[in-house]
Amino acid sequence: MNANPVNLWTETQHAREYLERADLISHRGEGEAALLEFIPRITSRILDLGTGDGRLLGVVRREHPETEAVAVDFSPAMLEAARERFAGDSRVTVIEHNMDSPLPGLGKFDAVISSFAIHHLVHERKKALNAEIHGALNAGGVFCNLEHVASPTTRLHEEFLKRIGFTVETEDPSNKLLDVETQLGWLREIGFSDVDCHWKWRELALLVGVRL
DSSP states (O other): OOSSGGGGGGSHHHHHHHHHHHTTSTTHHHHHHHHHTTSOSSOOEEEEETOTTSHHHHHHHHHSTTOEEEEEEOOHHHHHHHHHHTTTOTTEEEEEOOTTSOOOOOOOEEEEEEESOGGGSOHHHHHHHHHHHHHHEEEEEEEEEEEEOOOSSHHHHHHHHHHTTOOTTTSOTTOOOOOHHHHHHHHHHHTOEEEEEEEEETTEEEEEEEOO
């Protein structure tokens, strides 16, 4: 295992290999469709954390084309891909930032979204980031986290990996998976309302909370 696995995402080859297989992730489209249901009908600004190549933000903005958006990532290859996707779209700003550090001042948002990114953070930072997200939301704003979560047993984890074409030996060593229940509890503790897991397939889950 890499001694500093998070830094894998600074390596162009690692990021490109992920992008090549991203569309093949089982049931991913179902999770994205479920997420769309929770974006407020009237949404002016969206923050996408760990945007990657901007895939999820592109899906959301097809439904909400008039929104302004800020897309955050720290991988050079991902930033390049996101900037290419949104080239010429003045409503989208792509920002380089490593979520290991506190979010910069980006203003307020009606929706904060994330897709398979936050699980790369250590657990303490996950919780701190959730609190920062709560503070960045307008009243009525929503946090939608389409996330890779931990299975309750080793056997279920191994079965999930097999379903997506991996083994324990070949899975991404930068993953720091956490169970759904703990993460939902954090959101409630921080002050989010209507917190729930609204969609799940094995280790893929949609966690949602609203700031009242």
